[in-house]
Amino acid sequence: MFDSPLRRGLTGVLTAFWLWLSVLGVQGQGDVNLDEGVLSHNMEAVAFIPIADMLTEKVNDIASWYDEEDDITYLLVGCENGTALFRMLPGARPIFMGKLPTQSVTSLWRDIKVVHGHAYIVSEAPAHGMQVMDLEALRAWSPLDGPVTWVPDTVVSTPSTAHNVVAFEEASKVIQVGTSAMGGGAVIFDLSEPSAPSLIGGVSEWGSLHDAQALIYNGPDAAHVGKEILFAAGGESLWIFDITDASDVHLIGTSTYTNPHFSHQVWVSDTHDHAFLGDELDETSAGGATRTVVFDLTDLDHPHEVDVHVAETTASDHNQYTHGEWLFQSNYRAGLRMLSDAWPQPNVLTERGFFDPLEESFGPGFQGAWSHVICEEEGVLAFTSINEGLWVVRPRFARLDNVAISLCEPGTIPTPNVWSMTLKVEEGWSFPIEVQVEGVVMTTEQDNGWTVTEPGSTLLYFEAWGLPGVQPSVKLTSQRSTWSLNMLTPDALWFAHYEDADGDGFGNPNMPVWGCGDLPGTSTLPLDCQDWNANTYPQAPELCDGWNNDCDDEVDEGTAQLVWYADSDGDGFGNPNAPVVLSCTPLNERVLTPGDCNDSEATMYPGAPALEDGMDNNCDGIIADLEINPCPGDFDLDGNRTINDMLQLLSNFGCESGCSSSMDNQDTVDTADLLVWLGVFGLDCD
Structure with missing residues (x-):
């Protein structure tokens, strides 16, 4: 969708370049205390992108795509004027890739979902339709390209507006809700061809639906196991539809709840036996604390309220999603909240942590956290804060600390080590938890796995060879979820250096040296295309010297x-x-x-x-x-004034400057010169 000469010839060294960025921090974040000015518990900031960096005034929804082929996570952030795209660099640091502009006009409401590597983007902006973008195009982008403007592959014009879009990857479908069609109900699209969605049915009889989740049901109600079920929030109720046949959608069950005002969003537990519903307006309309209504789903024909979790804040709630035993909520002025339904009592919500960038504002209203995504590979969450920007945070329901002697002395090449780490697991998990250490090569087989049976600390002791450039990490797999942890000890970080023969600050990508801290004569930037020439390195000024100074495969372009x-x-x-x-x-x-x-x-x-x-x-x-000339008029210097000399004078006749046949020292050849020459014609030069 775009091209950049800076990218050509550099793709082979980008992995090391990203590693360098993760070490130093992205966009000036390396030395910034991101947790300053926020309230948090069991969650810590990893990165923050201010809203101005996204070239917008407000942000809204967020989605993610994990590219298994390149092992890279991408973030898609909804903005008033389009969709901002980010690539996660190592260390879970997002770097801005540019914008996919809105299809029509600006709007506070934009929603994004990803199915089969394609993004589906809707908005309440008039005549917006649904943008479709094949995200594989993001692979071609390089950090050296800088922010670029992206374009959709397809735009589906009907419905023209929608409040939300639901991903149903299991069935290769997306479902729009709150649309300009079908009375605001659901509109179902088939994605057999991901870039060409086909409208195949919908729901219109039960009024406008605000948000929904679609899944292939595998819960306790045997009568509906294996069916395609849509759980929707709308009006003052929870709605459950069978959408297995999109052309013949029918209602299975519905239920209201205590003190309803506006049923905003619903999400189902990973066990499909409970649903968690948020009412967006009960806090502003009736006062009181933030509520999460819990529904029993053992009988889909008769769902019913079984519990209400009441938080310690009074903020309006917005979007919530489960990850195993964890329920994460974006609750506007209360920020991102982390709850568990596994410990100490199953299916009873208990708050375990939070991250609130609006530290002095807990009340109802519509500022702050809008939505979030879980980035499993990085072990982090990314969430949008409407007027602030994009946050990346790491939940600390488990901690991994190095207790061994320093793994790497600064300025040295790493050596094999015996490593010891302490794993501390907080309450909130379902047990037992299987522990697997990754990112290292064990000296013996079968020695990198442990089992944690209850909350508390576990000592992990093992012998291993360190892999240059890779930190040891731990993957926790409970009965219901998997999460990755990284050891954050700075002196455990090994990274690549590259020989810098010309001292220009950029290293030869073909000459790596692995070590810790600063290594003399090296650089952590493996981007030099001519390491013998100090005037050649990425983004160097072109000197008009016949060399490719800026390493972009072009010579002397754009110079004076x-x-x-x-x-x-x-x-x-x-x-x-x-x-x-x-x-x-x-x-x-x-x-x-x-x-x-x-x-x-x-x-x-x-x-x-x-x-x-x-x-x-x-x-x-x-x-x-x-x-x-000792013989004026002897233009051929043969010692005589001859016809040849006159012919030479005549050949220069009319010359006005720099004339070699001038006879009167006026630097011109005219009639006066001819007359002077005729006056000496035939005279002996001696």
């Missing part, structure tokens, strides 16, 4: 052009009065030095020796001393 003068006589000096040519490379019969007073005489140029030929050999404007 040099002025080339005509040099017809080949004496190395150009005619200052002839038309010039601008170029950054040498040109035939042209030179960079002007000053030739006669470009048809190779013996006339600044500094030329005097030849006693009556010409201004050194171009100083006078004919003097040894330049004086």
Whole structure:
């Protein structure tokens, strides 16, 4: 969808470049205390992208795509004026890739879902439709390209607006809700061809639906196992539809709940036996604390309220999603909240942590956290804060700390180590938890697995060879979820250096040296294309020297052009009065030095020796001393004034400057010169 010359020839070193970025931090975050000015418990900031960096005034929804082929996570952030795209660098640091602009006008409401590597984007902006983008196009982007403008592959024009879009990857479908069609109900699209969604049915009889989740049901109600079920929030109720046949959707069951105001969003537990529903307006309309209504789903025909979790804040709730035993909520002014339904009592919600960037505002209202995504590979969550920007946070329901002696001395190459780590698991998990250490090569087989049976600390002791550039990490697999942890000990970080022979600060990508801290004569930037030339490195200024200074496979492009003068006589000096040519490379019969007073005489140029030929050999404007011809009019210097000399004068007749046949020292050749020459014709030169 775009091209960049900076990218060409550099793709082989980008992995190391990303590693360097993760070490130093992205966009100036490396030395910033991101947790300052926020309230948090069991969650810590990893990265923050201010809203201004996304070229918008407000953000809304967020989605993610994990590219298994390249092992990279991408974030898609809804903005008033489009969708901002980010690539996660190592260390869970997002880097801005540019924007996919809105299809029509700006709108606070934009929703994004990803199915089969394609993004489906809807909005309440008039005539927006549904944008479809094949996310494999993101692979071609390089951090050296900078932010670019992206375009959709397809736009589905009907419905023209929608409040939300639901991903149903298991069935290769997306479902729009709150649309301009079907009375605001659901509109179902088949994704057999992901870039060409096909409308196959919908729901219109039960009014507008605000948000929904679609899944293939595998819960306790045997009558509906294996069916395609849509759980929807709308009006003042929970709605459950059978959408197995999109052309014949029918309602299975519905239920209201205590003190309803606006049923905003619902999400089902991973066991499909409970649903968690948020009412967006009960806090502003009726007051009181933030509520999460819990529904029993053992009988889908008769869902019913079984519990209400009441938080310690009074913030309005917005979007919530489960990950195994964990329920994460984006609750506007209360920020991102982390709850568990597994410990100490199953199916009873208990708050375990939170991250609130609006530290002094807990009340109802519509500022703060809008939505979030779980990035499993990085072990982090990314969430949007409407007026602030994009946050990446790491939940600390489990901690991994190095208790061994320093794994790597600064300025040295790593050696094999015996490692010890302490794993501390907080309450909230379902047990037992299987522990697997990754990112290292064990010296013995079968020695990198443990089992944790209850909350508390576990010592992990093992012998291993460290892999350069890779930190040890731990993957926790409970009965219901998997989460990755990284050891955050700075002195455990090994990373690649690259030989920097020319000292320009950029290393040779073909000459890696693995080590810790600063290694003399090396660089952590493996981007030099000519390590013997200190004037060549990425983004170096082009010097018009015939070299590819900025390592983009182009020579002398975009530089200030040099002025080339005509040099017809080949004496190395150009005619200052002839038309010039601008170029950054040498040109035939042209030179960079002007000053030739006669470009048809190779013996006339600044500094030329005097030849006693009556010409201004050194171009100083006078004919003097040894330049004086002892026999004026003898232009061929044969010692006689002959017809040949007259013919040479006539050939220069009309010359107005720099004239070699002038007889009266006026530097011109006219009638006066001809008369003077005729006056000496036939006279002996002696």
